[in-house]
Amino acid sequence: MIWHIARRELLARTRSPFAWVVAGTWLALQGLMFTLILGVYLRSSREGAEWEEEALPLLSGLIDPLYSAQSLLLLLFMPLLTMNLLASEQRSGTLPLLLSSPIATWEVILGKWLGLTIFVSVLVFLGGALTPITLIVFGSPPLAPMAGAALGLLLLIGVLGALGLLASSLSGSQLVAAVITWTTSMGLWLLAVLEHGEGPLSSLARHGSLLIHVRQFGRGLIDTGDVVWLFSFIGVALLGAWQRLESWRWR
Amino acid sequence: MTAFIARTTGLLGALAAIAVLVSFVLVPELPGLRTLALTAVVGIGGWLYLDWPAISRAAAARGGMEAARAVLLIAVAVGIAVVSVALAERSQQRWDLTPQGSHSVTERTTEVLASLALPPTEVVGFFVHGDDPVASRHRRSWDALAEAFAAAGPTLRVDTIDPDVSVLRAQQAGVSSNGVVIISRSGRSERIYAPDEASLLSAIVRVSQERDRTVYVSSGFGERRLDEVSSESLSELRRELGALGLRVAPLDIARNPLPDDAAAVLVVAPAIPLSAGVVSKLEGFLADGGALFVASEPQKETGLDTLLADGGLGLAPGLVVDPLVRSVTGDASTPMIARYGLHAAVRGLRAPAVFSGARAVVETPHQPTDCTVHRLASTSELAWSELRPSSEPLLFGEGDLPGPLSLLSLSELHPGGRSGGTVILSGDADWLSNRGLENAANRDLAVRVLGSLASQEDLIALPPRERDEGTLAMDWLDQVLVGVLALLFVPGTCLAIALTLWIRRRGR
Numbered sequence: 205m206i207w208h209i210a211r212r213e214l215l216a217r218t219r220s221p222f223a224w225v226v227a228g229t230w231l232a233l234q235g236l237m238f239t240l241i242l243g244v245y246l247r248s249s250r251e252g253a254e255w256e257e258e259a260l261p262l263l264s265g266l267i268d269p270l271y272s273a274q275s276l277l278l279l280l281f282m283p284l285l286t287m288n289l290l291a292s293e294q295r296s297g298t299l300p301l302l303l304s305s306p307i308a309t310w311e312v313i314l315g316k317w318l319g320l321t322i323f324v325s326v327l328v329f330l331g332g333a334l335t336p337i338t339l340i341v342f343g344s345p346p347l348a349p350m351a352g353a354a355l356g357l358l359l360l361i362g363v364l365g366a367l368g369l370l371a372s373s374l375s376g377s378q379l380v381a382a383v384i385t386w387t388t389s390m391g392l393w394l395l396a397v398l399e400h401g402e403g404p405l406s407s408l409a410r411h412g413s414l415l416i417h418v419r420q421f422g423r424g425l426i427d428t429g430d431v432v433w434l435f436s437f438i439g440v441a442l443l444g445a446w447q448r449l450e451s452w453r454w455r
Numbered sequence: 456m457t458a459f460i461a462r463t464t465g466l467l468g469a470l471a472a473i474a475v476l477v478s479f480v481l482v483p484e485l486p487g488l489r490t491l492a493l494t495a496v497v498g499i500g501g502w503l504y505l506d507w508p509a510i511s512r513a514a515a516a517r518g519g520m521e522a523a524r525a526v527l528l529i530a531v532a533v534g535i536a537v538v539s540v541a542l543a544e545r546s547q548q549r550w551d552l553t554p555q556g557s558h559s560v561t562e563r564t565t566e567v568l569a570s571l572a573l574p575p576t577e578v579v580g581f582f583v584h585g586d587d588p589v590a591s592r593h594r595r596s597w598d599a600l601a602e603a604f605a606a607a608g609p610t611l612r613v614d615t616i617d618p619d620v621s622v623l624r625a626q627q628a629g630v631s632s633n634g635v636v637i638i639s640r641s642g643r644s645e646r647i648y649a650p651d652e653a654s655l656l657s658a659i660v661r662v663s664q665e666r667d668r669t670v671y672v673s674s675g676f677g678e679r680r681l682d683e684v685s686s687e688s689l690s691e692l693r694r695e696l697g698a699l700g701l702r703v704a705p706l707d708i709a710r711n712p713l714p715d716d717a718a719a720v721l722v723v724a725p726a727i728p729l730s731a732g733v734v735s736k737l738e739g740f741l742a743d744g745g746a747l748f749v750a751s752e753p754q755k756e757t758g759l760d761t762l763l764a765d766g767g768l769g770l771a772p773g774l775v776v777d778p779l780v781r782s783v784t785g786d787a788s789t790p791m792i793a794r795y796g797l798h799a800a801v802r803g804l805r806a807p808a809v810f811s812g813a814r815a816v817v818e819t820p821h822q823p824t825d826c827t828v829h830r831l832a833s834t835s836e837l838a839w840s841e842l843r844p845s846s847e848p849l850l851f852g853e854g855d856l857p858g859p860l861s862l863l864s865l866s867e868l869h870p871g872g873r874s875g876g877t878v879i880l881s882g883d884a885d886w887l888s889n890r891g892l893e894n895a896a897n898r899d900l901a902v903r904v905l906g907s908l909a910s911q912e913d914l915i916a917l918p919p920r921e922r923d924e925g926t927l928a929m930d931w932l933d934q935v936l937v938g939v940l941a942l943l944f945v946p947g948t949c950l951a952i953a954l955t956l957w958i959r960r961r962g963r
């Protein structure tokens with residue numbers, strides 16, 4: 205049943221002009237960032253060669269900055285794709301219909317989250333496929349760190365999707381849902397600015413910031429602490445959304 | 456009104472309870488944790504007491520118990536998540552996917568760190584986190600090194616401080632420049648600059664040993680003195696090296712043997728050439744892996760020409776003149792360092808240092824095969840070595856040596872393929888004096904070079920890492936092609952799909 209709902213969600217996305225407009229804008233910005241970062245990397249490499257300096261590492265000079273840019277774009281655009289996951293069903297009055305069906309609430313939640321995650325992942329990895337293709341055709345990139353970066357993006361999509369689903373369950377307004385997702389994710393992201401300070405605030409930032417838990421993937425490092433943090437976040441957010449939908453049944 | 460106050464109190468209590476839970480597991484050092492816990496108890500208790508009629512009504516109403524169950528379930532889930540994260544962080548597993556293992560230390564380092572006993576060794580790196588790309592690169596390298604050491608060393612406490620943010624802590628530690636790492640254990644401490652795995656590991660091992668390291672400054676041949684308070688003496692240099700954890704002492708090498716605790720020997724501006732006996736002792740010291748620093752006055756002979764030539768080093772005749780400096784100060788005989796080498800001893804240095812009346816350090820025409828010479832600091836291309844420095848106007852002429860010229864070179868000796876000593880030669884000694892250290896970045900250069908030299912003796916050798924970090928080569932046409940695909944084709948396809956879907960919908 206979960207797969208059925210996910211498929212329905214996926215089909216709904218692919219048939220929505222709005223989703224494709226968001227995707228097109230997203231990919232245009234992604235392409236712009238890719239072109240700029242690539243240009244900066246190639247120029248730095250040329251200048252470094254003139255000064256007989258060590259070659260700029262591909263991982264820290266190109267792959268990591270691209271990963272950071274991609275993460276930021278996800279942060280900006282995911283709320284636009286998640287805002288109507290449940291909010292539109294609440295607004296149009298189809299939610300009671302969905303809940304009165306024999307489908308379990310958790311199946312609805314997991315199905316919707318899975319469908320969105322697949323849609324965004326396909327978009328990011330197909331649309332962004334130009335990056336690995338360029339690196340493989342014109343150079344010899346380290347493949348394992350690239351796979352690590354892909355895993356990091358996948359987990360970030362999962363986290364933002366779960367957060368968006370929770371926000372969408374909290375409000376009947378798509379705009380409010382998008383704002384909740386955006387401010388929460390941005391707040392968790394920007395918590396990292398406290399990292400370089402001193403004392404408990406810095407410690408709190410290291411434990412609580414979304415950025416700190418996803419950035420190591422782009423540098424070719426997978427840490428169990430980060431993976432558990434991200435999965436825990438997904439679990440708690442999905443649980444929250446499930447409980448919120450359950451409360452509709454009681455009414 | 457009472458209900459509003461009760462619910463606000465309850466909300467504050469709930470928030471305080473969440474903060475207590477998260478802090479207790481993740482940030483136990485948070486000050487005021489007890490006050491926060493008390494706030495949680497009082498807040499929730501106050502809500503229960505003041506709003507009890509409404510609570511009991513809600514619980515009895517349809518869905519009341521379900522709501523309570525939901526809140527409890529989410530609280531339990533958050534608790535499980537926080538505990539899971541804390542456990543995962545405490546028994547951390549890391550997979551380093553980089554080909555050269557950038558985020559990991561070598562097996563040798565892991566073995567050495569695992570063998571270190573308690574008490575813990577404190578490692579504190581002072582690195583700026585800013586927009587400057589070079590500083591940012593150093594910070595990233597340090598972060599990776601610090602994380603790798605922290606993961607590998609059970610008795611290490613690794614911390615990073617931004618001296619721009621934590622100004623007081625930097626001042627208390629006496630840190631005035633970026634890229635300093637202080638290693639301390641049981642009251643012993645040492646500091647290193649621009650650390651890499653080998654230098655950091657060696658420093659950790661050194662502070663763990665109950666052994667003093669001493670830098671001996673040669674005396675008895677009219678060299679610069681350590682104990683005088685004059686502009687020409689080396690008392691300030693002694694103070695700076697002391698801050699690195701090094702003891703600095705004079706030594707009459709002609710009358711005394713070189714002690715076992717000699718981390719390095721400095722020969723600074725002897726007025727007369729060193730005797731054959733002293734030279735022989737220094738040769739033996741180098742053969743045993745010792746570290747020697749020679750700073751010569753331009754018009755004086757050191758008597759170390761043969762020893763230096765064995766390391767592939769020599770001094771050019773004439774004086775270095777630098778038109779770049781003359782255009783600013785009017786004095787061409789104070790050459791400025793325009794560029795530093797890639798050797799670890801000067802890695803990361805950027806600010807120029809200024810020498811005074813220096814001879815250029817050259818590599819001997821017939822380079823010995825059992826040594827490797829590194830240029831540490833060089834002039835710009837505009838400088839040259841002038842054979843007739845008193846002539847006017849100063850022009851590059853026949854017999855002069857064109858720039859860039861090395862003012863400071865290092866030779867690593869490896870006789871018969873085994874690791875040997877290290878020699879550094881400078882064609883000027885004034886830059887190390889009390890007056891010279893005040894000029895430009897001379898102090899930084901002296902501390903870095905001599906600190907690094909004194910660490911050479913017991914530097915733990917680590918296997919070199921493969922530098923397989925990937926390559927990328929594109930010409931401008933490739934770049935344009937990729938740019939067109941990324942900027943126009945891929946997003947254009949999405950927008951075309953959106954347009955098609957929209958037209959179809961309108962057609963229905």
